[in-house]
Amino acid sequence: xxxxxxxxxxxxxxxxxxxxxxxxxxxxxxxxxxxxxxxxxxxxxxxxxxxxxxxxxxxxxxxxxxxxxxxxxxxxxxxxxxxxxxxxxxxxxxxxxxxxxxxxxxxxxxxxxxxxxxxxxxxxxxxxxxxxxxxxxxxxxxxxxxxxxxxxxxxxxxxxxxxxxxxxxxxxxxxxxxxxxxxxxxxxxxxxxxxxxxxxxxxxxxxxxxxxxxxxxxxxxxxxxxxxxxxxxxxxxxxxxxxxxxxxxxxxxxxxxxxxxxxxxxxxxxxxxxxxxxxxxxxxxxxxxxxxxxxxxxxxxxxxxxxxxxxxxxxxxxxxxxxxxxxxxxxxxxxxxxxxxxxxxxxxxxxxxxxxxxxxxxxxxxxxxxxxxxxxxxxxxxxxxxxxxxxxxxxxxxxxxxxxxxxxxxxxxxxxxx
Amino acid sequence: xxxxxxxxxxxxxxxxxxxxxxxxxxxxxxxxxxxxxxxxxxxxxxxxxxxxxxxxxxxxxxxxxxxxxxxxxxxxxxxxxxxxxxxxxxxxxxxxxxxxxxxxxxxxxxxxxxxxxxxxxxxxxxxxxxxxxxxxxxxxxxxxxxxxxxxxxxxxxxxxxxxxxxxxxxxxxxxxxxxxxxxxxxxxxxxxxxxxxxxxxxxxxxxxxxxxxxxxxxxxxxxxxxxxxxxxxxxxxxxxxxxxxxxxxxxxxxxxxxxxxxxxxxxxxxxxxxxxxxxxxxxxxxxxxxxxxxxxxxxxxxxxxxxxxxxxxxxxxxxxxxxxxxxxxxxxxxxxxxxxxxxxxxxxxxxxxxxxxxxxxxxxxxxxxxxxxxxxxxxxxxxxxxxxxxxxxxxxxxxxxxxxxxxxxxxxxxxxxx
Numbered sequence: 001x002x003x004x005x006x007x008x009x010x011x012x013x014x015x016x017x018x019x020x021x022x023x024x025x026x027x028x029x030x031x032x033x034x035x036x037x038x039x040x041x042x043x044x045x046x047x048x049x050x051x052x053x054x055x056x057x058x059x060x061x062x063x064x065x066x067x068x069x070x071x072x073x074x075x076x077x078x079x080x081x082x083x084x085x086x087x088x089x090x091x092x093x094x095x096x097x098x099x100x101x102x103x104x105x106x107x108x109x110x111x112x113x114x115x116x117x118x119x120x121x122x123x124x125x126x127x128x129x130x131x132x133x134x135x136x137x138x139x140x141x142x143x144x145x146x147x148x149x150x151x152x153x154x155x156x157x158x159x160x161x162x163x164x165x166x167x168x169x170x171x172x173x174x175x176x177x178x179x180x181x182x183x184x185x186x187x188x189x190x191x192x193x194x195x196x197x198x199x200x201x202x203x204x205x206x207x208x209x210x211x212x213x214x215x216x217x218x219x220x221x222x223x224x225x226x227x228x229x230x231x232x233x234x235x236x237x238x239x240x241x242x243x244x245x246x247x248x249x250x251x252x253x254x255x256x257x258x259x260x261x262x263x264x265x266x267x268x269x270x271x272x273x274x275x276x277x278x279x280x281x282x283x284x285x286x287x288x289x290x291x292x293x294x295x296x297x298x299x300x301x302x303x304x305x306x307x308x309x310x311x312x313x314x315x316x317x318x319x320x321x322x323x324x325x326x327x328x329x330x331x332x333x334x335x336x337x338x339x340x341x342x343x344x345x346x347x348x349x350x351x352x353x354x355x356x357x358x359x360x361x362x363x364x365x366x367x368x369x370x371x372x373x374x375x376x377x378x379x380x381x382x383x384x385x386x387x388x389x390x391x392x393x394x395x396x397x398x399x400x401x402x403x404x405x406x407x408x409x410x411x412x413x414x415x416x417x418x
Numbered sequence: 419x420x421x422x423x424x425x426x427x428x429x430x431x432x433x434x435x436x437x438x439x440x441x442x443x444x445x446x447x448x449x450x451x452x453x454x455x456x457x458x459x460x461x462x463x464x465x466x467x468x469x470x471x472x473x474x475x476x477x478x479x480x481x482x483x484x485x486x487x488x489x490x491x492x493x494x495x496x497x498x499x500x501x502x503x504x505x506x507x508x509x510x511x512x513x514x515x516x517x518x519x520x521x522x523x524x525x526x527x528x529x530x531x532x533x534x535x536x537x538x539x540x541x542x543x544x545x546x547x548x549x550x551x552x553x554x555x556x557x558x559x560x561x562x563x564x565x566x567x568x569x570x571x572x573x574x575x576x577x578x579x580x581x582x583x584x585x586x587x588x589x590x591x592x593x594x595x596x597x598x599x600x601x602x603x604x605x606x607x608x609x610x611x612x613x614x615x616x617x618x619x620x621x622x623x624x625x626x627x628x629x630x631x632x633x634x635x636x637x638x639x640x641x642x643x644x645x646x647x648x649x650x651x652x653x654x655x656x657x658x659x660x661x662x663x664x665x666x667x668x669x670x671x672x673x674x675x676x677x678x679x680x681x682x683x684x685x686x687x688x689x690x691x692x693x694x695x696x697x698x699x700x701x702x703x704x705x706x707x708x709x710x711x712x713x714x715x716x717x718x719x720x721x722x723x724x725x726x727x728x729x730x731x732x733x734x735x736x737x738x739x740x741x742x743x744x745x746x747x748x749x750x751x752x753x754x755x756x757x758x759x760x761x762x763x764x765x766x767x768x769x770x771x772x773x774x775x776x777x778x779x780x781x782x783x784x785x786x787x788x789x790x791x792x793x794x795x796x797x798x799x800x801x802x803x804x805x806x807x808x809x810x811x812x813x814x815x816x817x818x819x820x821x822x823x824x825x826x827x828x829x830x831x832x833x834x835x836x
Contacts, residue, residue: 071760071768101756101768103785136753137786198740198757239739240658241754242761321657321739322616322831329832335554336659338519339616342489343660350489350519367521368555406832407825413740414747414824 016182018274020281021190024177025159028190030213031057031255034158036165039148041141042096042134051148052158052165054091054209055121060251061215062088062129063222065229067246073100074110075130076247082129086218089127091209091249092117092149095168095194099132099140100244109140120149131207131247133168133194159192166194166207169412174285180214180274185267187214187256189278195286196293197413199238200319208233208248208282214271215254220263224272225250232279235311235400237319238290239409250275287401292408295327296401298386299337301346304396309346313389314400316344324405327385332376334362337387347393354390434600436692438699439608442595443577446608448631449475449673452576454583457566459559460514460552469566470576470583472509472627473539478669479633480506480547481640483647485664491518492528493548494665500547504636507545509627509667510535512563513586513612514552518662527558538567549625549665551586551612577610584612584625587830592703598632598692603685605632605674607692611700615709615831617656618737626651626666626700632689633672638681642690643668650697653729653818655737656708657827668693705819710826713745714819716804717755719764722814727764731807732818734762742823745803750794752780755805770810776803 027034036052064083066076082088092113099106110130118125132140163173177190193208216224229248254260261267288296299318304310317323320340326333334357341348355363358379362371379385385404445452454470482501484494500506510531517524528548536543550558581591595608611626634642647666672678679685706714717736722728735741738758744751752775759766773781776797780789797803803822 069757069760070764070766071756098753101753101781101784101786103769103783105785135751136757137751137781138753139786198754200761241738241740241758244757244760320659321827322659325828325831328828331832333553333555335516335519335556336616338489339487339554339659339662342487342662343618346488348488351521363519363555365521366519367523368519368557405828407828409739410743410746410823410825410828413743414749 016270018277019179021177021179024190025175026054026162026190026192026209026211027156027159028177029188029211031253032211033154033156034162035152035154036161037148037151039144041094041144049161049165050096051094051145052162053117053121053152053154054162055154056089056251056253058253058255059087059089059127060253061218061221062086063225063250065225065248067242067244069242069244071101071244073098073132073245074102074106075099075132076245077107078110078114079129079247082126085126087127088129088251089123090117090121091129091131093131093166093207094145095166096134097132097138097140098134098136098245101137102139105139109142112142113140113145116146116149129249133166133207133245136244159190163192166192168194169291170194170196170289172289174282174289176278176281178274178278180270182270185258187212187258189274191278191282193282193286195238196289197238197291198241198243199236199286199290200240200242206246206286210250210278212252213256214252215256215258215260216252216271217260217262220261220268221250221252223263224275227272228275228279231276232283235315235398236283236287237315237400237402238287240319284401287403290403291412292406293403294406295404296384297324297327297403298384298399298401300386300388300399301391302388302397303391303393305347305394306396307398310396310398313341313344313346314398316340318400318402321405324402327380328404328406330377330380332357332373332380338363341389348391349393352392354392356388358386434688436695437597439595439597442608443593444472444580444608444610444627444629445574445577446595447606447629449671450629451572451574452580453570453572454579455566455569457562459512459562467579467583468514469512469563469570470580471535471539471570471572472580473572474507474669474671476671476673477505477507477545478671479636479639480504481643481668483643483666485660485662487660487662489519489662491516491550491663492520492524493517493550494663495525496528496532497547497665500544505545506547506669507541508535508539509547509549511549511584511625513584515550515556515558516552516554516663517550517558519555520557523557527560530560531558531563534564534567547667551584551625551663554662577608581610584610586612587709588612588614588707590707592700592707594696594699596692596696598688600688603676605630605676607696609696609700611704613656613704614707615656616659616661617654617704617708618658618660624664624704628668628696630670631674632670633674633676633678634670634689635678635680638679638686639668639670641681642693645690646693646697649694650701653733653816654701654705655733655818655820656705658737702819705821708821709830710824711821712824713822714802715742715745715821716802716817716819718804718806718817719809720806720815721809721811723765723812724814725816728814728816731759731762731764732816734758736818736820739823742820745798746822746824748795748798750775750791750798756781759807765811766809767811772808772810774806
């Protein structure tokens with residue numbers, strides 16, 4: 001029986017493959033096109049892309065997750081309504097203006113933006129979803145949007161342009177795609193995401209568009225997106241400030257020709273794993289490119305009494321301004337990790353607590369250990385700084401990602417609208 | 419009857435007075451002495467005061483509130499134990515080392531620090547309380563403390579020295595006192611507090627020592643302290659990071675000679691008002707002197723469905739890094755206030771929301787109003803920046819205080835231990 005078991009694992013590894021595609025993006029899956037233009041929505045943007053369209057040749061099943069902020073942007077209100085139908089063909093997105101806190105006029109503007117897009121690409125308005133990111137409390141410049149939409153040409157490598165058109169304070173476009181192959185099943189998942197401030201997603205995130213050419217049953221698509229978001233975007237924090245615009249959309253156009261993936265099946269498990277990988281890749285890219293960031297912070301909490309507690313602890317520590325500034329300054333001030341854990345609300349017994357900075361044990365059973373201080377400084381000097389806490393209370397585990405806090409975050413955000 | 423009512427009010431105003439005492443401090447109330455020395459506990463402190471004693475000529479009734487962080491410093495553990503007796507004569511405090519995350523050795527060190535103090539001033543060790551603030555995860559330098567305690571001379575204006583000895587990244591000592599007089603009743607309340615990072619108190623705060631020469635019943639003393647803390651220290655946030663060392667002590671030595679103040683009485687109401695004033699004064703001083711701060715932020719939320727909701731909203735907004743950086747940059751980006759409100763968890767109906775920056779209405783019923791932008795910038799340029807939100811849902815109100823977020827916060831905290 002052990003032999004059989006081993007054979008089964010080897011067989012499984014040989015038959016199913018998830019490969020990252022070089023230069024993959026949201027238009028890598030079959031049948032998705034995109035394009036963007038510089039419509040002049042971003043203030044002083046000097047011709048930067050700020051308006052884009054994502055389009056599918058075939059109608060898509062759509063899953064979505066949105067901000068839990070009680071103040072919701074007009075595009076979020078519109079998308080939530082339209083998602084009840086569960087179908088879409090296109091998404092229009094702009095940066096430079098969030099169309100949030102804009103009252104009834106804002107909703108009218110978002111609806112018109114969808115209608116103008118529908119007209120430009122020749123589809124029904126109800127099949128167009130809308131996303132906007134940028135300054136809150138200002139109206140969309142509708143004339144520039146109308147004009148800009150007529151200058152967008154769609155292409156099957158237009159995802160790269162779309163990724164740039166979504167950027168606000170992001171310094172790099174963030175995109176990826178994976179190819180999945182198994183016996184009798186081949187499909188692709190791609191995505192683009194933008195950060196990089198007001199990032200503390202909760203049940204959704206930032207703006208992120210994911211696509212797949214797999215055929216997927218609608219309920220499973222929503223369920224899979226939820227699960228992936230919980231271990232990726234919902235585990236990222238830049239600055240604790242959840243945005244009113246967070247929008248995560250997953251469009252599945254079925255052009256891979258597979259039988260629709262249903263829950264509990266082997267293809268479903270494979271789809272979930274591939275989607276997890278895409279989402280974690282993009283979530284970490286957001287953390288790494290947080291406003292003013294120089295480093296990616298990773299906090300893993302093991303041995304919590306529950307998964308919920310582990311999530312709470314990991315998210316709280318990765319959000320602590322004092323740990324974030326310590327890492328920035330390569331300051332081995334690990335007491336700040338312990339302090340943040342203690343205020344997280346997670347069950348903690350100080351006398352059971354172990355803490356490693358990188359691989360270096362600094363606290364064991366709540367007692368400080370003599371440790372290699374230059375070694376810890378060396379860990380803090382790297383581009384990715386991992387911290388692991390063992391609570392030794394149960395089996396709950398979670399990993400969260402964030403970034404260091406630098407003077408540049410302050411400079412970026414003290415001069416955002418003016 | 420209206421005439422009688424009015425007379426009663428006038429009478430009340432004439433008979434009871436709460437006056438702020440110029441240069442008042444924790445030793446202003448009768449019978450309290452203090453002193454401090456530079457014991458060399460602070461790293462590279464160049465002779466700065468870092469060890470102090472607060473002493474009462476008569477034994478005191480004591481009330482205390484401590485951090486809700488699950489990781490508690492050794493002094494907090496010791497104080498909580500000793501407060502069960504409800505009596506104390508002295509408090510010893512050091513800055514430069516928090517004696518937190520120091521395991522069993524830390525508790526032994528805190529106990530010894532109390533014993534050494536008791537010996538130096540000639541009282542029983544159980545009557546001495548201990549507080550420490552500074553770096554987490556390092557042992558107290560007991561030899562320096564032992565030596566330092568022998569160099570402290572106590573005096574009745576030693577409160578000023580004590581205020582300085584508690585400082586870590588604080589730029590100014592924070593102290594106050596008020597004199598209360600009513601028919602047949604005269605007493606004084608004084609206090610000192612230190613900030614100025616890892617400040618997000620919850621049911622307690624930072625290090626703060628309050629004294630009064632009033633005689634006060636023990637249960638009422640604790641109850642009054644709790645109430646005052648809830649509207650003062652618990653409404654302050656510098657950086658969301660609740661410390662493991664938060665300690666708020668109130669010592670009442672009864673030397674004013676009044677009959678012990680009991681709950682529900684007129685003196686009790688007067689005591690509460692005076693204590694509220696002292697606590698709010700000190701809490702605002704902490705916010706104003708937050709690490710790297712240039713401004714005091716004040717956020718008032720009215721019309722919430724409950725007091726709890728109002729507190730949640732006010733605290734969340736005053737803690738928002740994006741609003742804090744906007745104020746620093748004099749950027750009238752009021753959408754960030756709305757976004758923080760929306761994520762606070764408080765009940766919000768966007769269509770009922772009004773927002774004023776200073777006195778200038780920028781949002782009415784959820785719709786942006788044309789407003790005087792240079793006027794808002796002028797509000798943001800002042801040293802105190804008030805914001806008022808009307809949720810128009812109920813009668814819950816709360817005010818919270820914080821500070822702007824500047825490059826200097828990052829610089830201070832990226833170079834704290836090294």
